[in-house]
Amino acid sequence: MGLLRVQKDLAGQGERPSAVPHTLSEAFPASPTDASAVAFALSRLPRTHAPILWVQDRLSRKEAGRPMLAGLSADRPIIMVDLSRAADVLWVMEDGLRCRSLGAVIGEVWGDPPALDFTATKRLAMRAEAADVSCWLIRRAASPDLSAARDRWRIASLPSGAHPHDAQAPGAPRWALDLFRSRRTQPGQWVATYDAPSDRVHFAAPVRDRTLEPRDGAGRERAAG
Amino acid sequence: MEREGNAPPDDIPVVLAREGQHGPVIHAANRCARLEGIQAGSRVVDMRAICPELQVAYADEAGDRAALDRLVLWARRWCPWTVRDGDDGLILDTTGADHLWGGEAAMLIEMETQLSLLGLTARLAVAPTWGAAWALARFGPVRAICAADEAYFKLGPLPVTGLRLDGATVLLLRRLGLKTIGAVMDVPRLSLTRRFVKAGLAANPLMRLDQVMGLLAEPVSSVDTKPVIRAQVLLAEPIFDPTLYLADLCEDLCAQLKHAGQGCRRLHLTVFKTDGDVSHVDVATSASTRDAGHLHSLFRDKVERINPGFGFDLITLSAGGVEAMSVSQNTLEGGADDDLHLTQLIDRLSAKFGPRAVTRPVLRQSHVPERAEAQIAALADSPADMAVLTKERPLRLFDHPEEVRVLYAVPEGPPAQFVWRRQTHRVTRYAGPERIAPEWWKDRPGTRLRDYFKIEDQTGLRLWLYREGLHEDGRGGDPRWFVHGCFA
Numbered sequence: 001m002g003l004l005r006v007q008k009d010l011a012g013q014g015e016r017p018s019a020v021p022h023t024l025s026e027a028f029p030a031s032p033t034d035a036s037a038v039a040f041a042l043s044r045l046p047r048t049h050a051p052i053l054w055v056q057d058r059l060s061r062k063e064a065g066r067p068m069l070a071g072l073s074a075d076r077p078i079i080m081v082d083l084s085r086a087a088d089v090l091w092v093m094e095d096g097l098r099c100r101s102l103g104a105v106i107g108e109v110w111g112d113p114p115a116l117d118f119t120a121t122k123r124l125a126m127r128a129e130a131a132d133v134s135c136w137l138i139r140r141a142a143s144p145d146l147s148a149a150r151d152r153w154r155i156a157s158l159p160s161g162a163h164p165h166d167a168q169a170p171g172a173p174r175w176a177l178d179l180f181r182s183r184r185t186q187p188g189q190w191v192a193t194y195d196a197p198s199d200r201v202h203f204a205a206p207v208r209d210r211t212l213e214p215r216d217g218a219g220r221e222r223a224a225g
Numbered sequence: 226m227e228r229e230g231n232a233p234p235d236d237i238p239v240v241l242a243r244e245g246q247h248g249p250v251i252h253a254a255n256r257c258a259r260l261e262g263i264q265a266g267s268r269v270v271d272m273r274a275i276c277p278e279l280q281v282a283y284a285d286e287a288g289d290r291a292a293l294d295r296l297v298l299w300a301r302r303w304c305p306w307t308v309r310d311g312d313d314g315l316i317l318d319t320t321g322a323d324h325l326w327g328g329e330a331a332m333l334i335e336m337e338t339q340l341s342l343l344g345l346t347a348r349l350a351v352a353p354t355w356g357a358a359w360a361l362a363r364f365g366p367v368r369a370i371c372a373a374d375e376a377y378f379k380l381g382p383l384p385v386t387g388l389r390l391d392g393a394t395v396l397l398l399r400r401l402g403l404k405t406i407g408a409v410m411d412v413p414r415l416s417l418t419r420r421f422v423k424a425g426l427a428a429n430p431l432m433r434l435d436q437v438m439g440l441l442a443e444p445v446s447s448v449d450t451k452p453v454i455r456a457q458v459l460l461a462e463p464i465f466d467p468t469l470y471l472a473d474l475c476e477d478l479c480a481q482l483k484h485a486g487q488g489c490r491r492l493h494l495t496v497f498k499t500d501g502d503v504s505h506v507d508v509a510t511s512a513s514t515r516d517a518g519h520l521h522s523l524f525r526d527k528v529e530r531i532n533p534g535f536g537f538d539l540i541t542l543s544a545g546g547v548e549a550m551s552v553s554q555n556t557l558e559g560g561a562d563d564d565l566h567l568t569q570l571i572d573r574l575s576a577k578f579g580p581r582a583v584t585r586p587v588l589r590q591s592h593v594p595e596r597a598e599a600q601i602a603a604l605a606d607s608p609a610d611m612a613v614l615t616k617e618r619p620l621r622l623f624d625h626p627e628e629v630r631v632l633y634a635v636p637e638g639p640p641a642q643f644v645w646r647r648q649t650h651r652v653t654r655y656a657g658p659e660r661i662a663p664e665w666w667k668d669r670p671g672t673r674l675r676d677y678f679k680i681e682d683q684t685g686l687r688l689w690l691y692r693e694g695l696h697e698d699g700r701g702g703d704p705r706w707f708v709h710g711c712f713a
Contacts, residue, residue, distance in 0.1 A: 062624075
């Protein structure tokens with residue numbers, strides 16, 4: 001029990017006042033092999049040393065791999081549960097949300113299994129709020145059907161920022177975040193830059209080209225001709 | 226010896242073999258085989274030449290030892306101090322216990338009777354010291370009894386192998402012409418001391434002789450038994466479902482554990498069927514506990530797996546892995562114990578999905594990515610030498626690297642384009658290579674090195690790609706490319 005000693009109450013209180021209660025969020029990666037959704041979920045977890053319960057079904061593990069401990073920035077213990085069916089994943093998540101000493105519960109479900117319906121997500125959300133443990137459901141190859149998740153994100157990778165020392169190498173990861181449904185805040189779209197050394201996400205409004213005014217096109221035509 | 230229902234008849238030579246340095250050697254032989262001239266310790270092929278109809282079975286040495294340990298406790302019926310002696314003996318300290326059985330001779334007859342009812346052949350002897358009893362039981366007359374002052378006369382004619390010496394010393398004594406214990410006793414003490422001054426106990430005839438004569442102490446340190454903590458319910462009629470009685474059994478067991486100040490880590494539920502058969506279900510916990518409600522919940526989905534047969538009329542619940550457990554109050558107001566909840570959660574998950582499904586990854590000292598992580602039990606202590614990795618590693622790792630078809634830009638660099646899972650990825654940026662050489666102390670010869678690249682494709686997907694081997698490295702054909710992980 002040495003490392004698993006729970007420091008949830010004390011750790012991290014100064015960094016972020018937990019005005020927002022922890023609840024159930026869903027993340028839909030743009031493609032199954034996109035690891036941005038997992039990284040975003042990890043960056044939103046409270047900064048504690050409490051263990052994470054990480055539940056995967058078989059297809060998620062086969063198609064999208066398993067989390068690699070050396071690649072996770074935070075050194076917190078992870079309890080992995082490898083299961084074969086999605087119904088078992090939901091059962092374990094619900095059981096884990098009874099335990100207040102967990103830091104977070106992360107579940108990965110592949111596709112749209114019949115067990116993952118509105119009732120199941122509602123149970124998860126209510127349990128997560130009752131235990132005040134944040135819970136993330138990462139759904140690959142799934143359609144955003146009816147769900148009781150309080151926040152629902154669509155997440156895709158974007159070409160990364162510039163590397164400070166090597167122009168050829170990929171730099172800080174950038175993600176396209178789309179909060180398309182939220183119970184607590186206004187939905188919106190952002191381009192996020194992940195700063196790995198400090199484990200922070202910087203949000204920015206997406207930059208788009210302005211719509212063309214009719215006069216502009218005419219001017220360019222004139223210049224060409 | 227292994228006991229089976231189909232014991233071979235006594236007129237067939239049967240030996241038990243164990244693995245020796247040059248093939249199997251004889252571990253033990255039955256009487257018929259010994260009469261044919263077969264000796265323990267010689268090679269099976271040689272003995273087959275002597276006796277072609279020899280039957281050979283492999284010896285179960287660990288099983289024999291465990292059976293002997295059980296027999297040590299079983300022998301407590303005659304005296305309170307018993308201990309195992311080597312791999313083939315029991316020592317009973319019967320001081321003050323023989324008169325309960327009508328004297329020493331009657332006690333030996335009683336012991337031989339009881340042991341033969343178990344199907345065991347025993348050679349017994351009573352002597353004032355451990356060493357004298359050892360020698361008399363193996364080389365002396367049947368049911369030998371040696372009083373305190375008779376050791377010189379009774380042990381004198383026995384061969385020197387009765388002194389518990391190693392083979393080299395016995396050979397040396399034989400070469401010196403000392404063939405019996407009595408001959409060694411007659412040698413002046415000073416010469417023996419001078420000759421074996423540096424020898425250890427197993428090679429020192431003088432010290433062994435002193436042990437036999439009682440000049441050197443050799444106490445019997447008896448092994449302790451733990452009391453079995455068990456709850457049982459005896460039913461008037463056979464039933465098929467133990468669920469109703471399980472809660473009471475758990476309560477009873479936990480009350481016993483609490484009384485003893487102990488907790489258990491395993492539970493064995495056994496039902497005794499009316500047709501004489503036995504069926505059982507085991508559950509385990511990750512930390513010792515005596516919480517009846519929690520232990521009961523572990524059986525929730527497992528009781529159905531019990532095979533009731535024609536019904537059973539006796540249910541026992543016994544605790545395994547019993548260890549001392551002290552209760553500590555960790556909050557002033559007596560609130561919930563968080564650590565306890567976590568262990569109970571892991572118990573529930575392990576009981577439902579098996580202990581292999583619930584693991585905890587820890588870092589290990591290796592550069593090869595698939596070996597850099599070890600899976601340990603969820604609540605085990607992490608190993609002391611946790612590796613610290615400074616290189617950038619992906620967030621996700623595939624269990625099996627997936628091969629891709631590549632289009633080269635330059636042979637040594639990253640590919641310009643590759644096809645993975647039927648999709649074409651164009652490499653826009655890359656970092657690397659990071660070369661990871663095979664671990665020659667583990668890998669097979671001919672394993673190729675890996676050059677890892679972190680690449681980014683046109684959609685922003687960041688992947689961990691590696692090339693296995695080099696061009697013209699003489700270890701197979703062209704190098705192959707694999708995707709091994711995904712970055713954030």
